[in-house]
Amino acid sequence: MNKTIEDILNRRSIRAYLDKPVPEDDLKTIVKAGIYAPSAKNRQDWHFTVITNKETIDQLSAMAVVGMKRIGLEPKEDAHIFYHAPVVIIISSKIAGFSSVNVGCAIENIALAAKALGYGSCIVGQTRYMYHKANKIDVDKLIKIPEGYEHDVAICLGYPNEEPEAKPRKENIVDYIL
Amino acid sequence: MNKTIEDILNRRSIRAYLDKPVPEDDLKTIVKAGIYAPSAKNRQDWHFTVITNKETIDQLSAMAVVGMKRIGLEPKEDAHIFYHAPVVIIISSKIAGFSSVNVGCAIENIALAAKALGYGSCIVGQTRYMYHKANKIDVDKLIKIPEGYEHDVAICLGYPNEEPEAKPRKENIVDYIL
Numbered sequence A, B: 001m002n003k004t005i006e007d008i009l010n011r012r013s014i015r016a017y018l019d020k021p022v023p024e025d026d027l028k029t030i031v032k033a034g035i036y037a038p039s040a041k042n043r044q045d046w047h048f049t050v051i052t053n054k055e056t057i058d059q060l061s062a063m064a065v066v067g068m069k070r071i072g073l074e075p076k077e078d079a080h081i082f083y084h085a086p087v088v089i090i091i092s093s094k095i096a097g098f099s100s101v102n103v104g105c106a107i108e109n110i111a112l113a114a115k116a117l118g119y120g121s122c123i124v125g126q127t128r129y130m131y132h133k134a135n136k137i138d139v140d141k142l143i144k145i146p147e148g149y150e151h152d153v154a155i156c157l158g159y160p161n162e163e164p165e166a167k168p169r170k171e172n173i174v175d176y177i178l
Helices: A003-010 A024-035 A054-070 A099-116 A126-133 A136-142 B003-010 B024-035 B054-070 B099-116 B126-133 B136-142
Strands: A046-051 A087-093 A120-124 A150-158 A174-177 B046-051 B087-093 B120-124 B150-158 B174-177
Touching: A003 A099, A003 B003, A003 B024, A003 B099, A024 A046, A024 A087, A024 A099, A024 B003, A046 A054, A046 A099, A054 A126, A054 A136, A087 A099, A099 A120, A099 A150, A099 B003, A099 B099, A126 A136, A126 A150, B003 B099, B024 B046, B024 B087, B024 B099, B046 B054, B046 B099, B054 B126, B054 B136, B087 B099, B099 B120, B099 B150, B126 B136, B126 B150
Parallel strands: A046 B174, A174 B046
Antiparallel strands: A046 A087, A087 A150, A120 A150, B046 B087, B087 B150, B120 B150
16 A cells, blocks of 8 residues: 555554654654645744653643643643653644644644654643643743744654554545535 | 655645546545544544535635635636645534644645645635635535534645645744753
């Protein structure tokens, strides 16, 4: 089968990782894949913060967990929103028409490039809960979000330590006009 | 180079198409790629309308052009928002947290699967202007959007009739925390 189609169909969300760093060259290729996503009117109004510093990754997770508790959610005691992955990429963008669709394209490119190179990944939205723990200015500074940009979503990645099956796909979600 | 990475980096937005239909098998594979995108909490709250009917495609484009004029935009006299592509896929979703990011993932999978199989594609947001031409209920019925769903964005695809270069990528959009 076509390798690209195969990678698209076999990409899974991975929630267990080996404690093993991702080589710099691969990480650069993965980030480049994100940057080569399409964006509305080619604005490319996005920003990527690539984090491999374990202390920072753990700190962000802990902040998000506190934020969750503050708004009444009940994360597990040992919850780690990035599943202890060795790499976290935070995506932010200028909020404008289609910015979230653009970000979706970029993050899916990252997920697929990771898959293509033998890594697992998981898109993580819980980073937004950090903003319930601390002020926006402080969180944005910590994760290097540029002024005028808003954090959208994150993705963690690394060598996978599980091989989950594909979740069943919903039926009756395609209509045709032939 | 890795075929998947190659397809990601070489995908371009294509705005000229051959007048040649896309075989049904390839189209099914492309739609399947969309459905295999990740979605927040695996909700899969999306819907795909696949249109190969030329009259419908032309009608949707004409509606969007009228809609643009109504709100003061000035499309070209012969504007065709789908560049006369033989296939248009309309994506809609239940509006909820991250729905636009989900849709971005799905549409990028479609764009990449198309590229992988030798087709070109272009993500089109202008379909939203149809709602300035006609009532939401009528537009939704025409393009088979399920009740409770909102149209997000569309993508057109077919055999490419141009080979554009990659647009330069913005610099200084990646920060590292190592």
